[in-house]
Amino acid sequence: MKVIQFTIPLFVLVSCQTQWDRYDESLYASVFEPSEQTLSRHIQTLEGFASWEVPPPGFCAELGYYLVLAGRESEAAVWLERESALWPESAKVVAALRNLIAEGPAAEESTEEVDA
Numbered sequence: 113m114k115v116i117q118f119t120i121p122l123f124v125l126v127s128c129q130t131q132w133d134r135y136d137e138s139l140y141a142s143v144f145e146p147s148e149q150t151l152s153r154h155i156q157t158l159e160g161f162a163s164w165e166v167p168p169p170g171f172c173a174e175l176g177y178y179l180v181l182a183g184r185e186s187e188a189a190v191w192l193e194r195e196s197a198l199w200p201e202s203a204k205v206v207a208a209l210r211n212l213i214a215e216g217p218a219a220e221e222s223t224e225e226v227d228a
Contacts, residue, residue, distance in 0.1 A: 134157065138153055138154040138157040141153065141154065151181060151182055154178055155175065155182060158174055162191060169198075169199045170195070170202065170205075172191045172194045173191070173195040173202055173206055175188075176189070176209055177209055180212055180213055188209070189210070189213060192206050
């Protein structure tokens with residue numbers, strides 16, 4: 113009986129674990145330890161979630177943003193379109209990211225110079 117009293121709560125706790133696949137660690141590294149490697153790792157993490165039949169809101173847009181940073185604008189446009197199709201309420205974010213793609217890397221560099 114004691115085994116059952118211990119086992120059932122253990123199974124309940126384990127089943128509540130989310131499937132975020134170290135997303136938080138990947139995001140933290142890509143923001144606070146930026147490098148080609150951390151960017152690539154975060155893109156891979158996001159691709160896993162974004163490929164779900166219905167990914168969580170914002171994941172396709174975030175993947176699109178990081179693909180733009182990696183210089184993969186054509187792939188980014190596909191993911192932004194998917195975000196718009198799945199989550200119409202994200203239209204403003206997607207529009208801003210599309211503007212980022214249209215402006216290209218030169219525009220991003222010029223804003224960094226102004227901020228510095």
